[in-house]
Amino acid sequence: MLYHIDFKGEKVVPVGEGQTILQASLAAGIPHYHACGGKGQCTTCRVLVLQGQEQITPPTSYERVIKNVKKFPDNVRLACQSKVNGEGVKVQRLIRDETDRYIFINDSEASTTRVMGERRKLALFFIDIRNFTPFIEANLPFDVIHIMRRIFAIFRNAITQYNGEIIETAGDGLYAVFGLNSKIKQATESAVLAGLKILSDLRIFNNTYMRPYFNHTFEVGIGVHVGKVIVGNVGIGLSNNMTVMGYPVNVAARLQAATRELDNSFVISDLAYRLLKNPPYSMGCGYLTLKGVSNAYEVKLIGKPYETKQATIITESGS
Template identity: 30%
Template sequence: MLRRKWLITTALGLLICLFWSFLSSLGTGGTLGLVESVLQDKIMQKADADRAPNVNIKLIKIDQASLDNLGQFPWDRGLYAQLISMLADAGAKAIALDVVLAEPGNDPESDKLMAETMKKYPNVILPVVFNFKARQDEAGELETESISYPAETIGAGPEQLGHINVLQDKDGTVRKLTIGLKDDKGQVMPAFSVKLANYLLDQEHQIVWSEEKKGWYRGEQWIPADSRNQIATEFYTEPREEMSLATGYDSQSFFDVLSGNIPADYYQGDVVLIGPFAPGLQDEYLTPLSTTLKMYGVEIHANMIQSLVAGKFSTKASPVVNYALIILLTFLSTILFERFTGNKAFAVYGVLAAVFILVWIELYQLKSLFITFTYPFLALTTVFIWSVVSHYLAERRERSRVTNIFGRFVPRTVVDEMLASGEEVTVGGQRRDISVIFVDIRGFTPMSEKLEPEQVIQVLNEYLDICTKAVFNWNGTLDKFIGDGVMAIFGAPITQPNHPELAVRAALEMKRQSAELEERCLREIGVPVRFGVGVNSGPAVVGNIGSQMLRLDYTAIGDTVNLAARLESNAKPGQILISEETLARVKGKFITQSIGEVKVKGKERPVLVTEVLGEAEEHTQTETTNKEAIMNDQLRGRVGT
């Protein structure tokens, strides 16, 4: 049985493991993939102390004030050439214009001026836009449909180009930097932010694509880009956050710099990004920092530049590691939840979940490593839920089994009443007022000598069945079978105020129901097998008595029980003897005949004994009604304490 249980447990654990491993293998799509992304967003968010922006990254905003003063888009390209020249002459380290100039301008002279500026200042970077296929042929790839380069009239050289594609996840959030894309000639074009980050890095830490190693490197450090050449971006500023002592990129209005309100030499030694910073220019995206307020593209590029300069690249654990984690948590939790149940199981689940969460956080904080969170955690939770449900069902089955077993000793109504009361049947004894019946078969020994053992057992079982049914019909508790005899209790474990009456009625029913069997025994074996019954009422100790660890019996002990047994031993075949105490409690309800005082074993003085002959006439006429009333009274009774 134990082996079968462990086989079932192992099989279910394996099934849970395979289920979550399979979902994990499907990638980051779907609801769980988004949950995983959101959790990573939370852990990557920086405290104010860690959000200090790079002071050498500055923004020049094409904001609403600039649009009001210089006119609506698109602007004459001479304005860009003028501002770029001012910044370059003042010593700006690099200047990036985050405005797409894919078509020739309306004024050829302005394009010519822009071309001269690009030729004069090689540290100017212009954007390239990759247009991807709406439907990718292969998962994990970025297949290009077309590429939008700056117009030839502008004359930007290959080293002055960087792509500005900002790819959104399925929930519309920008989380990653596409560090490089292959152009139509098969050459890898670095991102806008890569080009600009290299101006802030020394020669030993330049970010480059290694064709030989087929990977991106920051000096000797390998950059863990995925199959799409993407890496996670660290965000240092909130969307549209103004510069403060703690955070926020230094940003000024395009018009203020162009008009000289902000001197150009303010940008000496800095990387300067010029880009849209107004809602109508449609260059804004959601980021992990806010689900409602969007961040302008120029801000995103600034954060990407700083991430690359900082050189802290988070990586994701390989699928093998994630599968191993799912397997480990599944089978570890399966073993533990088999050992611990109830409140202990909840405590174990809490500890396992807490340890897993701490490991997940620390691996990122110390190693910048992301292990998958949702699938192992859900595997752990699934095992826990399955364990709770299976243990609950097992307890229900055990309760049903115990109820059925107990139902062989007491009527089902008594069992249901005890369960409904919610009170425990305590280990040990309680002093209770009860009535006790002892029943014994007269003539059993002569019968045993004349019949085969199998026949003896058959007759005995029929007699015991009659006794048991009579006890149960009147809501008594079958205490035990004693050889060819029976002991039954009325008034426990359920309190019954009229227990003496119930006991006597049960005895009379035994007498009536045994008539046919007595006649058959007399006819077939020539021995008149009949009952002798003793009934007594009074106080007794009732409860679970025996060995605490090995065996307990629910029974009654005391002088009341002893006297009932003595009355039964003095009863003649077919005779029902009751004590003086029982008689006093049922007087007028039955036809009785005094036997007189009888000397019984264990008593110094003789006891007054009465024989019950039948029910009184008025009770006989309403027997059925009385029986229903008595049962209803019993059901309204309370469990004894």
Template identity: 30%
Template sequence: MLDTENTDQFEEIALEDQARLVLGGCEGWPLAPVIDWLISKDSRFTDPAEFLKALCNSLLNVGAPLDRIRLSFRTIHPQVAALSYIWESNRTEIETMQIGHGFKDTEAFKGSPADTMMSTGEPVRFKIADIDVSKEHEAIQDVADTGATDYLGLPMLTSTGDVHNMFISTNREAGFTDCDIQKLKRLSQHIQAKVELLATQRLAIALLDTYVGKRTGQRVLDGQIKRGQGEEIQAALWFSDLRDFTLLTETLPPEDLLELLNEYFELVYNSVTKYGGEVLRFIGDAMLIVFTAENSSTGCLYGASEGAFSASEMAYKELEEINARRKEEGKPVFNFGVGLHEGTVTYGNVGAPDRLDFTVMGPAVNRTARLESKTKELGRRRLMSREFAEKLSKPIESLGFFNLKGIGEKQEICAVAR
């Protein structure tokens, strides 16, 4: 429960008393060196875990009675609603926790200190040595199990109205003094802007990873956002397309169509990312994927091609299991074709001045898509160029030379030997 014996522990204090806190005139450890560190270049971090570790080291250096700090903030991500970073004095590494959507409806959250702070925007304190822990929320019981004698929760209100939280506990027998609490509250006010910046950076990374992919997202964050800016890379390319998509759109209810599409996209995504591939774009029911030489197991184009081929093997194996389940559930099954090619592509920015797309371009991309379109005509769900096939250790057969739309000369098309 909230410590009610010292209700003035969270009240604002006079300016002269605040100055004493900062300058170290108050009893115990001085806050000023920590604030000096916060405004120095030594506190410039882009990783919340590294920032928290450095902050805790700075606090320990001045004698602050800390044994555990948890820093939590909300984020926007399709699978993660919040991130927590946990420092403990007896561990060298920061623990990172990802909290899924719907956490507010769980018993672990309802009635917890975090719930209280998010609802009220006010600090909370639990002097564990003076309360019956068995009657408290499980979060307090968990903290008590670490040996903590005092537990302090400090909310940090952001400029957008969100509330980030910092939870601090000590194992010191006497717990926190009133002066400790005022200093820690003051500290939370000083780090509020920095934590908000770190949370914004995490948000930007999460959104870019989700919507444009990690490789592209990192380049955007690195400032490669000028139209026409790009680089040539060696890559294996994958283009896949869902079979009979037009028929599916005409016959399936919208929710069933979306469910099927998402299952197809997830299947391919899981397969290609396991082997170093990155989905560059979804084009309706099609997917353009790149396997770069630098991200391959061997660091060369041979490894990238092997990775792309192995990903297709995995995807088709998983497809059989998915379709068997869908059939049992009375749902329509699905299939897709894959074109595989390799070569040099231009990876960069194209578009209008205020609306850009970061993608791969070049003849190799067009040829990969044309190979996929031939899968229907040749009755093979996976086709590859001769250049790609020569990079594989698998037995490959040539299906002959064919005209591909937009390509002047006939091209040799290969497939896995039957």
């Protein structure tokens, strides 16, 4: 019996009964890596099964051992151990040149799932210190860095307490996600609780440290949104290399920026707010215009007005 395998971006190749995917690809002239000679003792021949996983033979004992060690997802198979018993199979070679080989083999810190990327529904959390520039201009470099470390410790402690993960810091703000190890409703609850804790802890810090020693107080703006994003590991040696990308990330960043125009320290999208089991009191709702979106975007205001006022923005009351 003769079947066919579609190698994405390369060619459709015939595979005979009893022939492995590796044997079929090599016979068709595809330069398929197989460092161990196709004996199931390495992972260089691995493929990502895009379609027809049910038409591939079950994992062999060699595959099961490697899967347990490497934590491969179910749709990653060793081509040297996998045979085809039906049509409709489409695969993608994961290691196609030396750069791929380095990323997938030498980078032992990154999980296969994170290197390949995955689509996840997460709660996205942006926070920024609003009035840090005047403090920078009026104080010594040591004091600026020291206070920045104190404030970021407040951020980090709250985020990690509620199982969030910081993805990126930039200047006087940061970006975190919740839901890498939980369902989206719990993730949204955690993001909101982390934000409320930061507001509370920052208020204490202002009253007990900043006012007495520096005659200065800080305020922050927090934006929270939820959505499907791509999670992956870019492997450039910075932090944990994780990146989270997608339009919902841009929305969350826009919500954080809108804390100024809406005069409220914590802005959450209505979509995220409706996921909360015990939503905090909302001072009102606002409507934002987002780039590329024709309808106004509804948000809830769950923080407090700023002490340092910006231009007045009209919002609609509600809860």
